[in-house]
Amino acid sequence: MSRNSELFERACKVIPGGVNSPVRAFGSVGGTPCFVERAQGPYIWDADGQQYTDYVGSWGPAILGHSDPDVIKAVQEAAVHGLSYGAPTEGEVVLAETLTQMLPSIEQVRLVSSGTEATMSAIRLARGFTGRNTIIKFEGCYHGHADSLLVKAGSGLLTFGNPTSAGVPAEFVAHTLVLDYNNLDAVRDAFKQKGDEIACIIVEPFAGNMNLVRPAPGFLEGLRELCTEYGAVLIFDEVMTGFRVGPQGVQGLTGIRPDLTTLAKVIGGGMPVGAFGGRRDIMQCVAPVGGVYQAGTLSGNPVAVAAGLATLKKLAQPGFYDTLTANTANLIQGLKAAAQEAGVPFTADHQGGLFGIYFSENVPTSLAAVSAGDIERFKQFFHAMLDKGVYFAPSAFEAGFVSVQHTSDITDATVQAAREVFANFKN
Numbered sequence: 210m211s212r213n214s215e216l217f218e219r220a221c222k223v224i225p226g227g228v229n230s231p232v233r234a235f236g237s238v239g240g241t242p243c244f245v246e247r248a249q250g251p252y253i254w255d256a257d258g259q260q261y262t263d264y265v266g267s268w269g270p271a272i273l274g275h276s277d278p279d280v281i282k283a284v285q286e287a288a289v290h291g292l293s294y295g296a297p298t299e300g301e302v303v304l305a306e307t308l309t310q311m312l313p314s315i316e317q318v319r320l321v322s323s324g325t326e327a328t329m330s331a332i333r334l335a336r337g338f339t340g341r342n343t344i345i346k347f348e349g350c351y352h353g354h355a356d357s358l359l360v361k362a363g364s365g366l367l368t369f370g371n372p373t374s375a376g377v378p379a380e381f382v383a384h385t386l387v388l389d390y391n392n393l394d395a396v397r398d399a400f401k402q403k404g405d406e407i408a409c410i411i412v413e414p415f416a417g418n419m420n421l422v423r424p425a426p427g428f429l430e431g432l433r434e435l436c437t438e439y440g441a442v443l444i445f446d447e448v449m450t451g452f453r454v455g456p457q458g459v460q461g462l463t464g465i466r467p468d469l470t471t472l473a474k475v476i477g478g479g480m481p482v483g484a485f486g487g488r489r490d491i492m493q494c495v496a497p498v499g500g501v502y503q504a505g506t507l508s509g510n511p512v513a514v515a516a517g518l519a520t521l522k523k524l525a526q527p528g529f530y531d532t533l534t535a536n537t538a539n540l541i542q543g544l545k546a547a548a549q550e551a552g553v554p555f556t557a558d559h560q561g562g563l564f565g566i567y568f569s570e571n572v573p574t575s576l577a578a579v580s581a582g583d584i585e586r587f588k589q590f591f592h593a594m595l596d597k598g599v600y601f602a603p604s605a606f607e608a609g610f611v612s613v614q615h616t617s618d619i620t621d622a623t624v625q626a627a628r629e630v631f632a633n634f635k636n
């Protein structure tokens with residue numbers, strides 16, 4: 210029995226499904242998950258000693274590649290001074306200053322320990338600020354696992370959603386409207402009918418949780434206009450896209466200024482850091498200055514903050530995003546060309562260090578379009594690539610991640626492996 214299988218068997222006895230976050234269980238693709246022993250640069254090694262080129266990157270944080278020496282050094286140096294104090298530190302101030310300097314829409318920011326905490330808190334804040342209850346989210350966008358966000362569309366366009374998880378009472382999602390991503394008309398209708406009840410829109414401005422789906426031209430602009438017109442709060446959930454698609458996230462790419470932004474992943478450099486921030490007048494509603502309660506024993510943890518700061522410092526170096534984009538483009542262009550040579554229906558998209566691969570003719574623009582892709586083909590591709598030492602996300606509904614360490618020799622090798630896999634598809 211392989212060591213991965215042995216560990217999985219042991220894990221399943223003591224951890225539900227053997228994993229501490231569901232997608233890790235390989236449920237969507239089948240097979241035994243890789244238990245990771247170590248990671249360096251673009252590579253991970255599993256418990257059987259197998260090396261993989263990693264295109265998951267811890268689901269986003271590993272933008273510098275794994276175990277970046279400067280980040281490791283910062284963590285070691287911080288750890289020597291103590292792991293947690295539950296009192297303010299200078300590092301938190303520097304991280305908040307850095308975030309407000311790097312993202313102009315953020316005038317004030319509060320640190321938390323995960324993306325889920327960031328979005329949950331941002332929604333509470335939007336409700337507290339507006340005095341309204343209803344929130345709008347979009348089908349296929351994931352914003353963490355807070356109760357009111359585990360919801361799918363109801364039967365009618367403007368009926369409230371149904372919980373997607375057992376244990377979430379229908380009443381808890383009774384204030385969440387779920388609309389189709391990229392359908393601005395539906396949002397307009399919702400505001401026409403319920404405009405004075407809507408506290409906020411929360412949106413992944415590039416959706417990375419239904420594979421990669423871009424906003425249609427005018428979609429984000431429309432959301433901005435409607436929120437301004439009706440006095441609702443526009444929340445960009447940039448937990449995945451923040452510092453990943455470019456130095457200022459999607460707001461930098463589009464020039465659209467959200468009222469609040471949620472961040473996590475890259476800003477912790479692999480350690481648990483999240484953040485929500487934005488307009489000063491809104492942030493002033495957060496306790497202890499305002500009445501919206503929000504707290505955390507490990508919020509602003511000194512070791513995690515040190516990892517985040519060391520990471521952000523490296524992202525600010527000239528040419529960082531050019532290299533990252535070139536690495537991703539090399540992978541994506543290569544994969545597309547290889548699929549075309551083999552006559553495999555396939556396309557792909559990318560921005561900065563984020564990419565989507567689709568077993569369909571066209572780049573999808575909604576969850577329905579992603580679901581219409583050839584999911585079985587993806588599963589075959591995933592396992593065939595894994596056998597060749599390439600670790601893609603174990604689901605057709607997840608985006609992929611490239612680091613600055615995925616140089617062209619590495620992505621060329623991935624493309625060569627894919628060429629062999631695609632050739633076998635043909636036969």
Ligand code: PLP
Nearest residue numbers: 323324325351352353448449473
């Ligand atoms: N928001 C987005 C866009 C995400 O991609 C994720 C996680 O993947 C979250 C929120 C939740 O973050 P976390 O897993 O850190 O709680």
